Amino acid sequence: MLLDIYEPGETPLPHEGDRGIAVGIDLGTTNSVVAVARDGTVEVLRDTQGRALLPSVVAYGDDVAVGHDARAALLDRPESVVASIKRLMGRGAEDLKALAGVLPYEFGPPAEGGMARLAIGGRLLTPVEISADILRALAQRARTAIGRDIDRAVITVPAYFDDAARTATRDAARLAGLEVLRLVNEPTAAALAYGLDKGVEGLYAVYDLGGGTFDFSLLRLETGVFQVLATGGDAALGGDDIDHIVAERMLAERRMAGIGAPVDARLAKSALALARLAKECLSAQDDWAGTLDMDGAPSRHTLTRAAFEILIDPLVERSLRICRQVLADAGIAPAELAGCVLVGGSTRVPLVRHRLAAFLGRPPLSDIDPDEVVAVGAALQAEALTAGSDTLLLDVTPLSLGIETMGGIVEKIIDRNTPIPVARAQEFTTYEDGQSAMTIHVLQGEREMVDQCRSLARFVLDGIPPMVAGAARIRVSFAVDADGLLTVAAEERMTGKQARVEVRPSYGLNEDEMARMLRDSLDNAEDDMVVRLLAEAKVEARRTLNAVRAALAADGELLDDAERGTIEALAAAVEATLSGRDRAAVAAAAESLEAGTKIFAERRMDRGIRAALAGRSIDRLGI
Amino acid sequence: MNDTADISAAVTRAPGAPVACWSCAGPVAPEALFCATCRVVQPPRAIDHFARLGVPRGFAVDTRALEARYFALQRQLHPDRFATRGPREKAISQSQAVSLNDAYEALKAPLGRAAYLLALAGQGIDDERTIRDPDLLVEQMERRETLDEARDAAGVETCIGAAVADAMSIEAELAAAFGADDLVAARRATLRLRYLQKLIDEARARHARLLGEG
Numbered sequence: 001m002l003l004d005i006y007e008p009g010e011t012p013l014p015h016e017g018d019r020g021i022a023v024g025i026d027l028g029t030t031n032s033v034v035a036v037a038r039d040g041t042v043e044v045l046r047d048t049q050g051r052a053l054l055p056s057v058v059a060y061g062d063d064v065a066v067g068h069d070a071r072a073a074l075l076d077r078p079e080s081v082v083a084s085i086k087r088l089m090g091r092g093a094e095d096l097k098a099l100a101g102v103l104p105y106e107f108g109p110p111a112e113g114g115m116a117r118l119a120i121g122g123r124l125l126t127p128v129e130i131s132a133d134i135l136r137a138l139a140q141r142a143r144t145a146i147g148r149d150i151d152r153a154v155i156t157v158p159a160y161f162d163d164a165a166r167t168a169t170r171d172a173a174r175l176a177g178l179e180v181l182r183l184v185n186e187p188t189a190a191a192l193a194y195g196l197d198k199g200v201e202g203l204y205a206v207y208d209l210g211g212g213t214f215d216f217s218l219l220r221l222e223t224g225v226f227q228v229l230a231t232g233g234d235a236a237l238g239g240d241d242i243d244h245i246v247a248e249r250m251l252a253e254r255r256m257a258g259i260g261a262p263v264d265a266r267l268a269k270s271a272l273a274l275a276r277l278a279k280e281c282l283s284a285q286d287d288w289a290g291t292l293d294m295d296g297a298p299s300r301h302t303l304t305r306a307a308f309e310i311l312i313d314p315l316v317e318r319s320l321r322i323c324r325q326v327l328a329d330a331g332i333a334p335a336e337l338a339g340c341v342l343v344g345g346s347t348r349v350p351l352v353r354h355r356l357a358a359f360l361g362r363p364p365l366s367d368i369d370p371d372e373v374v375a376v377g378a379a380l381q382a383e384a385l386t387a388g389s390d391t392l393l394l395d396v397t398p399l400s401l402g403i404e405t406m407g408g409i410v411e412k413i414i415d416r417n418t419p420i421p422v423a424r425a426q427e428f429t430t431y432e433d434g435q436s437a438m439t440i441h442v443l444q445g446e447r448e449m450v451d452q453c454r455s456l457a458r459f460v461l462d463g464i465p466p467m468v469a470g471a472a473r474i475r476v477s478f479a480v481d482a483d484g485l486l487t488v489a490a491e492e493r494m495t496g497k498q499a500r501v502e503v504r505p506s507y508g509l510n511e512d513e514m515a516r517m518l519r520d521s522l523d524n525a526e527d528d529m530v531v532r533l534l535a536e537a538k539v540e541a542r543r544t545l546n547a548v549r550a551a552l553a554a555d556g557e558l559l560d561d562a563e564r565g566t567i568e569a570l571a572a573a574v575e576a577t578l579s580g581r582d583r584a585a586v587a588a589a590a591e592s593l594e595a596g597t598k599i600f601a602e603r604r605m606d607r608g609i610r611a612a613l614a615g616r617s618i619d620r621l622g623i
Numbered sequence: 624m625n626d627t628a629d630i631s632a633a634v635t636r637a638p639g640a641p642v643a644c645w646s647c648a649g650p651v652a653p654e655a656l657f658c659a660t661c662r663v664v665q666p667p668r669a670i671d672h673f674a675r676l677g678v679p680r681g682f683a684v685d686t687r688a689l690e691a692r693y694f695a696l697q698r699q700l701h702p703d704r705f706a707t708r709g710p711r712e713k714a715i716s717q718s719q720a721v722s723l724n725d726a727y728e729a730l731k732a733p734l735g736r737a738a739y740l741l742a743l744a745g746q747g748i749d750d751e752r753t754i755r756d757p758d759l760l761v762e763q764m765e766r767r768e769t770l771d772e773a774r775d776a777a778g779v780e781t782c783i784g785a786a787v788a789d790a791m792s793i794e795a796e797l798a799a800a801f802g803a804d805d806l807v808a809a810r811r812a813t814l815r816l817r818y819l820q821k822l823i824d825e826a827r828a829r830h831a832r833l834l835g836e837g
């Protein structure tokens with residue numbers, strides 16, 4: 001058997017092309033970071049004042065302000081400022097009812113597809129649009145720092161992000177004019193940063209307490225291989241919750257002292273900002289004191305570290321319960337771990353480190369700044385994807401995927417912690433005589449019942465020919481790509497009737513809304529879709545051209561001079577269209593070239609087959 | 624169900640005959656991952672999991688070598704290598720990586736490997752949903768009882784330890800059965816191992832819960 005195994009370093013590299021460098025972006029709940037890797041050296045990009053962290057806060061006034069300026073506005077005009085938008089990514093208006101009262105947002109009427117919209121500073125905005133504003137600010141910072149245009153990025157997401165949240169993140173990037181080369185899970189990016197930068201090897205855990213989500217992942221690190229073994233988390237547990245608990249206590253103290261007006265969104269935002277200060281302060285000191293001042297009604301608050309730790313201990317315990325579960329899933333004892341990497345600013349809280357050290361039996365690693373480590377990993381992966389690399393990153397699905405069956409039970413098609421990319425199929429049948437349509441309801445989650453899992457999409461396979469119950473054979477296939485995004489297809493096997501959907505979350509943006517948003521956004525006046533299609537046509541044409549040239553070099557003697565001349569002319573015609581912007585011309589020229597080389601291809605195949613029949617080894621064809 | 628389709632296709636294909644490269648249309652060796660002429664990635668062929676990972680078919684597999692092979696192949700075929708390529712190459716790379724993951728997941732552990740070998744021999748255990756073997760039934764009921772009676776983490780740990788030790792001895796039985804081509808014994812041992820594995824998984828989950836409560 002012939003298997004072409006390349007020696008390390010000889011792996012065919014992707015074309016670097018003329019597209020330039022790509023950046024790595026950690027789009028965080030509280031802060032975002034952008035970094036770039038060149039020749040394996042990572043630079044975290046800073047603003048003019050040397051700050052790496054861009055607060056994930058956007059202020060909407062006459063214009064849009066992102067970052068520190070927006071955070072400053074949080075105290076003056078909180079009604080026009082939005083923070084922690086990542087918590088709402090991929091959530092429908094329905095989901096948010098559960099969060100109402102917990103989060104200091106004001107909701108407007110939902111968008112057409114059911115996606116939640118926030119009322120901020122007189123505008124109605126979806127979480128995707130708000131995240132796009134943060135991404136634009138990061139891309140702008142990168143352009144200034146690097147001095148050239150940036151239109152491609154690796155963006156990180158929590159490992160525990162569901163399909164809806166991943167899709168929303170990709171849409172936000174597209175809206176900001178960035179092509180997403182890959183969505184990488186945050187813990188994997190952190191491991192990449194440690195593995196490549198610090199050379200750690202063995203079995204590692206990544207404890208990632210982000211602003212709004214918690215992930216715990218187990219990875220095996222070896223030279224050049226980063227293999228995720230298991231991951232678990234809680235999409236509603238984060239550093240923000242620490243702020244919430246502290247803020248709630250301050251607001252309760254204020255109420256008991258009878259100070260000021262009842263709690264509204266403005267006061268809640270101010271209390272949260274103050275609570276964050278208290279958390280940061282208590283990570284370094286034993287006592288904290290501050291004043292919450294709203295409309296001239298100040299209240300004084302104090303907190304000791306001991307009291308703070310009692311407040312937040314239940315949250316830390318919740319995270320450790322997930323750690324135990326993930327280790328049990330993988331059948332690994334804490335003692336088998338070579339180390340634990342910390343991610344997220346909230347892992348600076350001493351209680352988190354102490355409890356984790358006690359659980360693991362050793363202190364966690366924090367050589368790389370926990371606020372920057374994810375962006376560092378994302379930048380390394382961005383370079384690997386564009387410039388080529390032998391590093392291998394093998395990730396898994398964080399949540400099980402399935403479809404609804406009789407009685408509201410979820411039939412799992414892909415289990416959690418399955419390595420991706422993956423494709424699985426299962427057959428179902430009709431349960432009524434003459435049933436002509438079947439609804440496919442796609443779900444994500446670990447529980448058995450439909451109403452306990454997250455509904456991702458619903459679509460109908462119709463046109464099933466009349467048959468008795470149980471006779472139809474409907475094959476439902478799930479495919480999860482390397483970004484963790486799901487595609488579902490259904491096919492009636494007796495007739496070949498097919499239905500295929502890319503799972504757009506039930507309440508996500510549809511293509512029309514996306515197109516409208518792209519038109520509305522001034523930065524992307526040029527039609528994004530046209531540019532995308534032209535680029536794709538050129539990539540395909542270039543591949544055809546390379547294929548023909550390689551064939552001419554290898555088997556050119558099968559052609560006479562006239563035949564060769566014709567093919568070369570067709571190739572030159574393709575080449576000529578590549579510098580233009582006419583997609584139709586590119587595609588037509590490439591097609592003519594393919595058609596014009598048919599006879600050449602037949603002769604090449606004939607010779608190959610004759611050689612094989614003659615018993616000659618076709619090793620010549622091996623590399 | 625994919626596996627059986629793959630296998631029959633593999634049998635009907637004439638061995639050694641070149642296939643046409645989808646990109647340059649010239650001849651490519653049937654198992655080649657890349658076209659020797661234009662160097663473009665080729666779609667996965669219909670071959671069994673052992674052939675895909677380039678290891679001899681059998682229960683006794685050097686898992687270190689298997690893993691090294693899997694990594695080496697993913698290094699060439701994973702979609703990360705094709706991030707800047709066109710949509711067709713990306714799609715082919717994805718199906719290659721999917722096939723590799725399927726193959727590696729099926730073969731990496733003894734239970735999966737045994738079940739796959741039985742499926743190749745037309746003796747698959749997928750349809751075997753209930754325990755028909757009375758000895759196995761009694762054994763499973765006793766184990767479950769012991770696990771249910773364990774009140775604390777230490778008790779569950781003892782159950783896990785005993786089950787893992789038994790699993791290892793079944794693996795030895797499997798090696799002997801497959802080595803002697805005794806599919807009846809292999810099938811029986813595989814079914815036992817499957818129930819044992821399920822019990823171990825449940826016990827581990829319960830162990831984690833008990834630690835969390837404690």
Ligand SMILES: [Zn+2]
Nearest residue numbers: 644647658661
């Ligand atoms: Zn070729």
